Amino acid sequence: MRSPDLGSIKDISKQFSREESLEVFRKMSLIRYFELQAKDAFDAKLIKMPIYLSVGQEAVAAALSTAYPNPHIFGQHRCHDLYLAYGGDSSELADELLHLPSGCAKGMGGSASIHFYTDAVRMHGHDGLMGTQVPIGVGYALATGKKCLIVAGDAASEEDYVISAMGYAAHKKAPVLFVGMDNNLSILTEVKVRRNWKMADLAKAFGMSAVEVADDPWIIMHYARELSPKLPAYLNAQVVRHLWHSGTGIDSAPEWDRYAMVKNELQRLGLGNEAEKIEQEAKNFTEKLWQDRRKVQQESSVLV
Ligand SMILES: Cc1ncc(C[n+]2csc(CCOP(=O)(O)OP(=O)(O)O)c2C)c(N)n1
Ligand SMILES: [Mg+2]
Numbered sequence: 001m002r003s004p005d006l007g008s009i010k011d012i013s014k015q016f017s018r019e020e021s022l023e024v025f026r027k028m029s030l031i032r033y034f035e036l037q038a039k040d041a042f043d044a045k046l047i048k049m050p051i052y053l054s055v056g057q058e059a060v061a062a063a064l065s066t067a068y069p070n071p072h073i074f075g076q077h078r079c080h081d082l083y084l085a086y087g088g089d090s091s092e093l094a095d096e097l098l099h100l101p102s103g104c105a106k107g108m109g110g111s112a113s114i115h116f117y118t119d120a121v122r123m124h125g126h127d128g129l130m131g132t133q134v135p136i137g138v139g140y141a142l143a144t145g146k147k148c149l150i151v152a153g154d155a156a157s158e159e160d161y162v163i164s165a166m167g168y169a170a171h172k173k174a175p176v177l178f179v180g181m182d183n184n185l186s187i188l189t190e191v192k193v194r195r196n197w198k199m200a201d202l203a204k205a206f207g208m209s210a211v212e213v214a215d216d217p218w219i220i221m222h223y224a225r226e227l228s229p230k231l232p233a234y235l236n237a238q239v240v241r242h243l244w245h246s247g248t249g250i251d252s253a254p255e256w257d258r259y260a261m262v263k264n265e266l267q268r269l270g271l272g273n274e275a276e277k278i279e280q281e282a283k284n285f286t287e288k289l290w291q292d293r294r295k296v297q298q299e300s301s302v303l304v
Helices: 018-043 058-067 080-085 090-097 133-144 160-172 199-205 217-230 258-268 272-299
Strands: 072-074 122-124 148-153 176-182 209-214 233-238
Touching: 018 058, 018 080, 018 090, 018 217, 018 258, 018 272, 058 080, 058 176, 058 217, 058 258, 072 133, 080 090, 090 272, 122 133, 133 148, 133 160, 133 176, 160 176, 160 199, 176 199, 176 217, 199 209, 199 233, 209 217, 217 233, 217 258, 258 272
Parallel strands: 072 122, 072 148, 148 176, 176 233, 209 233
Antiparallel strands: none
């Protein structure tokens, strides 16, 4: 069953410092407003490749980057959220989407295949085939012994090679936190049409610790910390995709808007003014960033 309250714990937000709560909201705001600017650029036909936006799904990446720091990251096609939350360069992501050679994948990867690898942010690019990041990430974790974060959508998780890789990771104790970014959709097909089992149950059957919760960032932080010493482990997060699978359209009102809910909660915690300031800063920052990068694109020859 889907619910914005799934797995909620009363007053969980009060267990986190004011700095952590505001840090998560800062990252959510960066993602939300960066993505809305990317949407504008796409609508203005400045982006010629398919785009997979994270609008609505911001909270999980923001919370993970705070509570599960510095992993090797293996994401999939919808991954602007992970990239921005973990500190990927926002200018290089805008350039990537605008096909500029200064993009994080030299303008050749586009939205689905962003790659950003530095000592601080270790995000491995995706090849566009659903779920391949899972066996690749498991192999990486086992070969290097390094802590990994592997994120897969509710549909990608159904691929046979994903399930077998998870079973192997459990057997060999790979240092991986698996996160199911579960927006209930494979393009337009809901989970209940596709299967009668849950990823968290499957992970448990393999012997992993596993939870299924909604995308409340305080809950995600709580479980990310609880699961970290027990890797491999699995966290299924119910999220809401506000825009089309690919592109910028809207089919219907979202099931919930976690961004607005987090703002309300910050108000309840007495952090309303700080939150407003953070939101305004994110709006200003991303607007200026995209204006600048669009100008660079205009002056280049990439769209000729
Ligand atoms: C192996 C493979 N099969 C089909 C596709 C086409 N395809 C791309 S994304 C997608 C749905 C992905 O759903 P999910 O993993 O839940 O991620 P979401 O887009 O919902 O974030 C499909 C069917 C593909 N890219 N790769
Ligand atoms: Mg999905």
